[in-house]
Amino acid sequence: MIGNVIPPALPLLAAVLILPITSGPIRKLFTLLLPLLALFLVWQVPDGPGLTFPFIGLDIVPVMGSNVARLFATVFTLMALVGGLFALNQARVVELAAAFGYAGSAVGVCFAGDLVTVFVFWELMAIGSTLVIWSAGTPEAWRASMRYATVHLFGGVVLMIGIVGEILGTGSNAFTQLTLDSPARWFMIAGFLINAGAPPLQAWLPDAYPEGSPFGTVFLSAYTTKTAVFVLLVTFPGAQILIYVGLFMVFYGIIYALLENDMRRILAYSIVNQVGFMVTGIGIGTEMALNGAAAHAFTHIIYKALLLMSAGSVLYMTGKRKCTDLGGLFQSMPVTAICGIIGALAISSFPFTSGFISKSMIAQSAADQHLAIVWMMLAAASAGVFLHAGIKFPWFVFFQKDSGLRPPDPPWNMRLAMYIFAFLCIGLGVWPDGLYALLPYPTGYEPYTGSHLVFQFQLLLFSGLAFFVGLPLMKRTLTISLDVDWFFRVPIRRAGLAILDGASALRAGLADAARDRATDSWHFLQASSGRRRLRMLGQSTGVAVLIVAFLLGLYVVLYYV
Template sequence: MFEMLPPALALIAGALLTFLISSKGLRAAVVITAPLICLYMIWQIPDGVVLRGAFLGYPLELVEGSPVRRLFATIFAIMAATGAVFAFNTARRTELVAAQFYAAGAIGVCFAGDLLTLFVYWELMALFSTVVVWCGGTEAARAAGIRYAIMHLLGGVVLKVGIEGLMVNTGSLDIRPLLATDFSTWMILIGILINAAAPPVSAWLSDAYPTASPSGSVFLSAFTTKTAILALILLFPGEPVLIGVGLFMVFYGIIYALLENDIRRILAFSIVNQVGFMVVAVGIGTEMAINGAAAHAFAHIIYKALLFMSAGVVVMRTGKTLCTDVGGLFRTMPVTMVCGVIGALAISSFPLTSGFTTKTMISQAAMDESLVAVYFLLAAASAGVFLHAGIKFPWFVFFQKDSGLRPKDAPWNMTIAMVFFAGLCILLGIFPELLYPLLPYAVDYVPYKMGKVLMYLQLLLFSGLAFFLLLPWMQRTRTISLDVDWLWRRGLPALARISARLSRPLISAGQQRLQSLVGSAGNSIRNTMGSHGPLGRSWEIGTTALWIALLLMMYVVFYYLM
């Protein structure tokens, strides 16, 4: 029976129960148990289509299994359960409910066998991820949530236009490999890239994620961009344009993360950077590259959530969000510090961490296809990742100057979640064979070769040396780094002010003209309808009867002429 049910139903049922249950203890049990039940259901689904339906005469494939679909669904379920452990003690009921619906949408996308089913779950994610942003509970979260919703509604419209065009042109809604060759496929690709946070439409991520609650940002880091990667793997493997898009994302994220001061905005820009590696891999499109994209997405969800957990604990305990306001926290937050450092090493592809055993697959895929420029650009980007996430984040937050703050370490439930993910980062780094069999294609890759390990160690060593040599030029400032969000933060308000100033004389002249016209019309009405006007004064009976007869005669003539 379980192999025919959408696994997302377990999380939807859990969300409804969480909404109805008033006991905090029972809610905690539900939000942790529902993802585990979902995980069991995921691994009951065999390869191929197992549940079909129909809509307006079009066949639907509601549940379709494959290795890559199960891989993404598995890490989404693990993330939902671990995120619930991290969040249940501090998050509001609304956030827990929204997070479960959000995760259900992501898992629904994983097993959608047709584009219409995918679109429905896609929009479910957009709706409830917006609610997660709003649960930040601040004015900044409310405004960012509105901007986030507008951007994802726009992306949904673009995706829907592409799906409808493809349906009209081919008569099929099946999910299958495509190439961006016509308007419909380009619209589908653009709609997916909006969710992947590909510049220039990536500002929604760095705008919204840091304004969510400490637990909300953990959930947000996991699902939206990675479902976009799965959609690209299923729909556009080997699309050449994705190599260029991915490389741009890689360096865009590095530059803005190095400029950023807000603790969680650094990590938000880092998401763009890491997703760029996966987009490049999908663009290469070989079996090794697709394995690398899937494996790196799996590892990325773990270490990025770990970094957001570490940052979230700091924000929760100190009430500070800027690097300029914290420092020296290792004294009283050793567990949070150690977990944050492990996450930083993993994202930097340090040997014996999960980032090394997955990200190097992407570089190897580029070398296998003789894409030498891509290989060296990805290697340089790995050094940049170590600069902003591997060193900058832990150095400024936990070390360097002593801010004088002495906050408590993470609560027990948050500690459990962080230690679990930190352990997975190391486990998958030491024993990659635990992950490789789950990948979509057979793996013939050995990550720990002496030359490769030495190259990455040298790369990280010299980038670390560069960081400390350039430290005087990397001092933190109380600024917000703007990219395309300059348009709505600065550009549109400035345009409104200029327009108001330029149009003020025209508005004033228009008001005067309107007042003059109203005055003239009033005088004309008074002259006509007033007591001395032709239509207002008293008429003799005979004259009135004559006018009525003339009007009736005109009406009869007009009626017969028509």
């Protein structure tokens, strides 16, 4: 207990310790109760700082309530609950504990009242999510988790430079709205954007997420990128650069997803695409746009988790993840197929699903601000979402050719989790007022007008027509697509290996030379005086120490220059 509020992150962080020391039904009980308790606590935090304590001259505010924090933390804890149910009987305990620690850290960021707290939870998230990927237990997952950790630790350094610069420059560590007017703040926004999956490092997301287990990937899809959306929403609303960054992400996601063969990588690219809509909305920065971005983050977490649960069920039951190996599964997995289709309709913003009532606010705000090109691009991208995720995922996994696979639907807890999120996808779409009431600003938006419905049906159904007309161009191939991670994985890796080879060759050469010298000296010593040889043995160590002392001295001098 801190002051008069209990940090809502606490139950989820405690799960990291509790889940591994319990077993059987007790562990299952905790898996469901702890997120529920966190969800309850989210709604007990009053607005404003919960408690402040001084630390190295700064005011640290570990818990601070606001309506944006509550909105994001609500969906984060809900996700932990339903994700926990999905993984209840199947996931390894280390994975579940890591996932809950990861979720708890994301909730911690939501309620952070200062930048230092944001940073601490930000780094905990990086550790938790790396462990989630790693728990998949395959060599590919291990390598992907290391690449993932490298990018996120780098992002953490960039963010830390920004935060330290901000504190030194302004004397304030307040986690509040900032204008992009100092180098430190550019570092901060860069650190945030790395986690959002923004260019130029966006490749970490489609590289790492599909390597998680069927359960881990569901958690991964929810937290890192949406926490980044949350902090951008709080700190840099209306920063124009976010419009361009967001639009890039939107189309990057579509094009790469169209090329992709791995069903979960298709969905990973579409996370970048969807977060692009949110980032664009934050860049537009009006109340309508920010409401749209926040609402879209909320609905996106639910339908994307549903899509990945559907894909995860297919992977769990068949062991296959490539579209070239799948197809025709609707016959034996009707629940998985129907829930996947509901998620696909929601991501496509089909009327009467959750995506329709959230994403359209972003497009509306572009129209209200007379941003014609932005609006046209968002409209094209909305059609493109149906193309790359809305039809492509269900079509290639559940229909297309008959793969001959006839796996049954997954166990009851996985089905129940899908039912709950499928229900929410439709419920939020049909009754949007509950979600609208939680948004940061009052909303007078009415999504269900005849004009809007006709527009959306035309846009989506004709993009569906384009899919089936263009199907011959989209034959699945056993391929991956090169992305910016190629630079790290091929030329930079080769250069690194070459440097290592060079270094070891140099070391071997030096060692040979030293041995020759030593042998020469040895012979010389033997020839001159046998007694002094012991003293001379220490010579090479002495030289090494001298070199190290010289380098350290050089470092100190350079540091002060």
